[in-house]
Amino acid sequence: MTLRLPARIFLSALALLLLFTVAAWPQDVLKPGSAPSGGDAAAAQRDPFGRETPQGLVSGLISALADADYERASQFLEAERIWGRSGNVVLSGPELAKTFQQVLDRAGAVVTPAELSAAPTGRLDDGLPGDKERFGLVETKYREVPLLAKRVERDGVQLWLVSVDTLEEIPSLAQAIQYNSPGASLIDQLPKGPSVGGVSSSHWLALLVLAGLSSGLVWLLMAMRGPVLRLLRRRGEETSLTRYLEACAGPIGVLVAVLVFRAGIESLGVSVVARYRAVFLGQILGFCAMAWLLWRTADAAGEVVLGRMSRRGQLTAYSAVSFMKRAAKALLVVLFGITLLGAFGVDVTTGLAALGIGGLAIALGAQKLFENLIGSLTLIADRPVRIGDFCRFGSALGTVEEIGIRSTRIRTLDRTILTVPNGEFSSLQIENYSKRDRFWFHPILNVRYETSRDQIRFLLRELRSMLLSHPNVSPDPARVRFIQLGPHSLDLEIFAYVHARDYDEFLEIQEDLLLRCMEVVERSGTSFAFPSHTLYLGRDAGLDEDRARKAEDVVQGLRAAE
Template identity: 30%
Template sequence: MQQIASIATQFSALLDLSSVPEGVREGIGEQTSAFLLDIFGRIDLPSPADVPDLESMAEESAPTSWRIPGTPIRIARIAEGPREGEFLFSGETIRAAPRMFEAIQRVPLRSSLGIGTWSVAVREWTGPIIPAGVSSAIPNILRGFWWDTPIWKVLATIAMFILSALVIAFMHHALNRRESKSRIGFLLRRALTPLSILVAVPFIEHIVDLEINVTGAFGVYADTARTVIAYSAWGWLLWLILMIIVERIILFRKRPEGDFDEQLLRIFAGALGVVGGVIIVGAGAQKVGLPLYSVVAGLGIGGLAVALAVRPTLENMIGGVMLYLDRPVQVGEFCSFGDKTGTIESIGVRTTKIRGADRTLISVPNAVLADMQLINWARCDWMLINQTIGLRFETTPDQIRILLVKVREMIHTHPKIDRDTVRVRYTGPAAASRDVDIRIYALTHDWNEYYAIREDIFLRIDDLVEAAGILYAVRRWR
């Protein structure tokens, strides 16, 4: 039986299967070979003298193909591809052989192997691990055909797929039911599932193709299912590998939890993994003959509709990317936006969370925040102290002159004040006071230190005003 199966397999090598999707090429080849053996065993074949040899076909005037008399089957020279120049049964044989066999199937088969019909015998063969006694003991009700395949083989194949899925699902649940201390460990455990699928697919292929020996239309369906599952597992594994690489980068950089760089890296890796997965699955779809370009066109139209539906979310995501590229603020920085101030707590994919001065948590959509005027106080090189003090009208010009000299001297010698930008000026009488304007820069960008410096300056000014014998107006500080 194995020798007979080998003959059918070798016969497939004489077929031009270049137009058949690679994923189902083996099954189609074996099926067509069986039909050809059935046809050649029922018709009168031409004598070898009537068959053109290689030399006559190599002449320039010779035709590129030869039709077997009494049949629509042609042997043609392959014009391109890895088998260029060889003579094979033409690609049209895949469609012509089943039709011709249907027309002559009532003619007895000439065979010394005890085979009534090759196309039926091929479907009933099994591999070495299934004893002949087992296959012969199968009830007649299961010997009928579904999709050109014995019913018992269809059921056995489906059971094989279901059993493999249950084993992998159980393993997946057992590995992922306990929480992981690290995100990398969680992703590594997740990666074991697609790896298990990739290990299981060749095992299923061996059992289904060589032991159960599934052929016919159902064999094509089984080949298609295995190819789609395998390529989907590769796409899933690629996504997980990219996520693991990104987590390693984040761990190496020691970014704070909730940092926007961290989230954007994850989004980028996830998007890249999805694109790579789609490309891999698309390659698998093309391998089994699915209309890939039509599917891509349909996804493009559907993607446009989805994009319109989620436009606000996309705007916020783009706003988040702009915040990342421009970096006007970062986590932990104190800023002003609109009429509010606060400290940036996190910059997410859709919103930025800011802890307000009153300790409330403010969530601002990224698209809105990206369009607002942001004042980042954390990036000040210096911080402005701008104050007006009001003196009573009884204050004499000489007292004011002495006070200005003392205040300027005190400020110029202060270690936390920039000396080159000191401005202390008498601005003249106001409605209820004589005003002195003080405009100086504290050498800090920390708010706590800024208020400490400001406090120290004002206390020293109080001492100088008191020492000069001057009194403040009712509204002395503005």
Template identity: 25%
Template sequence: MSKRLCLVFIFFISLFQHAHPQLITDNELPSSIEEDVNLNSPYHTTLTFFYNLDRNHFFPERAAKTLDLKNTEGDPEELAIKLQQIFEGKGIVIRTSEIPNDANFTDSTANGEQRFYFDKVKLPAIFLDKVGNQWKFSSFSVAQITDLHRETYPYGTDRLLNILPKIGTSEYLGLQLWQLAGITFLIFLTFLAHLVFTFLVDKGLIYVLDRLGYGYIGENYLLPVAKITSFYLIVLLLSFLIRILQLPVEIYAWIVPVFDTLKPFLITVIFYKIVDVVAAYFASLAAKTESTLDDQLVPLIRKTLKALVILVGTLFVLRDGLNFDILPFLTGISIGGVAIALAAQDTIKNFFGSIMIFIDKPFQVGDWVTSGEIDGTVEEVGFRSTRIRTFRNSVMYVPNGKIADAVVDNHGLRQYRRFFTTLTITYDTPPELIEEFVKGLQEIVLAHPKTRKDYFNIFFNNLSAYSQDIMFYIFFEVPTWPEELKSRHEILIQIVKLANTLGVRFAFPTQTLHMESFPEKNGLTPAYPGEAEYKTRLSNFLNSELRKKNS
């Protein structure tokens, strides 16, 4: 750590040692200034103010004459010094070549008023006004100095501005002794804060969560958030303290934007990580529900929230770090949004269609749906389209707007699945055998574990051209089509076994030529044993099936 500390210290010294500790650039400082201040133009007022507050020409009583003290209480010299510290703390570089040297200067962006702004983005409240024949810092600006100073140096850090210089003002490597001591302390504080936060997060937080049984959540979700938060706190601490060193403004000119960029950037990363934590929580809730649609909703919410976080974070980085005025940008987006909305009506329709699907829940992932040419199993519901796997194993991408307007037949929501067929038996089957056969069919349905027992229809129903027809109308209580097919298979196997046991013959379309019977030959019509034999056979069949099931 000591080696790393030395390297960072050398970097800071090499960076600062050639910087001149003044706010005015372009080397346009006059060789001398008379004791009477010059306030004839914004240019001369600016030179008078900053030149007399330079540490090599420190005359705060002259600088105070540039302030319009009307309706303002307080020590003028103290207010002048605070104003200079505000410029330094905000990292505002005054370029004399850009300051108008015109006694009658007017600002075209301020309704033609005789006013000059130094920086309308960072310091919109500090400007020069022409008072009579003199240009001064406006009374409004002077009234804001105390509040702006407190905002620039918050939490009482402004007191250090008067305490630290007492350490020593001797210059070494272009910096005063107290500034070098402050830089060393900040570097040490940075490493110390990093070690403390690392210990608290890696050791303390994970240890506590392990004891509570949430070790996996802490390590995979909370730990990344805590680490980024620790970096943000360090950056926030440094941004407060580094202003106290009153380093050359040329350094602040790039240090302040770096900190102003890092703060919204790290906050954006923190919220980006928090989205993962929130999504994991909702995913755990979705896993406890029977619906599979909310399982699809969680990834969509996560992607949407992350996109929103990135968008908002980018705007704050542009505004705070790069001083980009986002209001015209947002206005342009709102105006352009109307044109985009008109050009993307189908996309918007599909988006709201997806919202209606998630609200109404007409189907969920895994359901078999039918709607016009749509026939298949729902695989995924997105914000624009729904993916459906057809029974040809192809994939259909159906716009959600079309689904929201269509009539959807959801086979997956059926509590019972109907099975209807007609059992055709030959015309030579006697009524007694038909009666026993129908009874056997009913017992098969009642014995099957996945059939509906309170409602089914099995009756001798019709006499067709070539057969006697038995209606077989039952319902299966199964969730999926493969299970329905399996239950059909089991039922049909039992029907065939029953028919073979009772001697029932199934009919099919045939033409039979009947000839007169010959005495020496038997006829083709089978001989049936009678009702008593049929009952015996049915009883034996049912007892046999019952023994198989029990075994």
């Protein structure tokens, strides 16, 4: 059963909230003192807390805060303690990590994995020094303090930690937040309930209510699209724009719901862990909706281009447009996959470098794939055939039904589907019958040898007159010639071109011309010849006895003279 658009949007938001309740973003984070897996030297050098990248730093820190494991959370801080102006220790260790979480809960925002670098070097184009990375912001009534990570070396390993500059601001920020907001927020006054994924149930409930409100707002917007589309229609008929808007209503609705949900999170006052996970999963849903929207846009663009080409009679562009649409969708899938991999902590640059190193092996293993891809590009560029053309390629005959990226599918005369790889198809000699401007009418009339010269002249004159008077025969050229004395017939060649829309019409015209040729031959008094042999019969007179006797006497006289 097909779901209506508002129901789909609401279920998408509901699925988002169900994902919120799962465990924290999966990390290979180990408890302090545990050893990394693997016995090789490379594994021994890996950080057990996953702090080699900015993304690993933030994900591991949030995971530790969600578990309320402030001892582990302190391992993500560059400084073990914060000193006051008088030289005393203000905050240290787990207490510093706990205060840091309280500041983030009240006024902080942390960047999600989708926006953080998964490379050990971090982002080099953010305007910060190479050893620093911004991963969030704390915003109070009077000032804003950026959250900075710093790359430092610990035990021979380069790690990303929350910088000292940021940690030194924590005591003053905590006091400012306490002074400006001495009481608990509205959400903190609600019963907390059991903790799910390191977050109180009341916070998840608040997010659920916000998701419901976002879905309701989108439902109202989608309900209002009907009058707008009616205004855009021309005389009540669908247009390309209205079809596109109707097709894109789903992804646009999801995007609007995500944006509304994202804008309302900050005003709820939920914990930083809940906001971190909600924003991240909202971004993933937004990526999916954006990919969905671009997919529908590619379909709509292809439909518009094909419609314009069809109105102009450029039907040969169908294959090219179809291929370009598929290529755009393939590129969209690749970009979407790269985006998701980067959001989930996969270093895409390393993967691309690995592809470069293994490119030769891939090329050797995929020679046929690249050959067929190049063949498809050749078919689209040269356009020897298009979809719907009837052609001969090699020894086969059939109608082209689809020109794909890898192969071309042809409906044969036996009504079977023949799939030919494009690399092979592009190298064949292709005879396209659908591109004929005229059809060749070229019969050879074989008449009997008993036909007289005058009868031949009559046939030539009448046949020429018949061709030139026919409305579907091109007069240039339209000739009839007596070409040879054949083994069993006198041969007359007819050479003419016939104007016809398609092959079926040509067969009809050819049938009429052949019947007229038969009438002309019949009027001439002769008929068509059949393969034959002439046999002459005679009686043998035997030997001449008188001459034989005289010859024998001559020979005997010659012998006697010797």
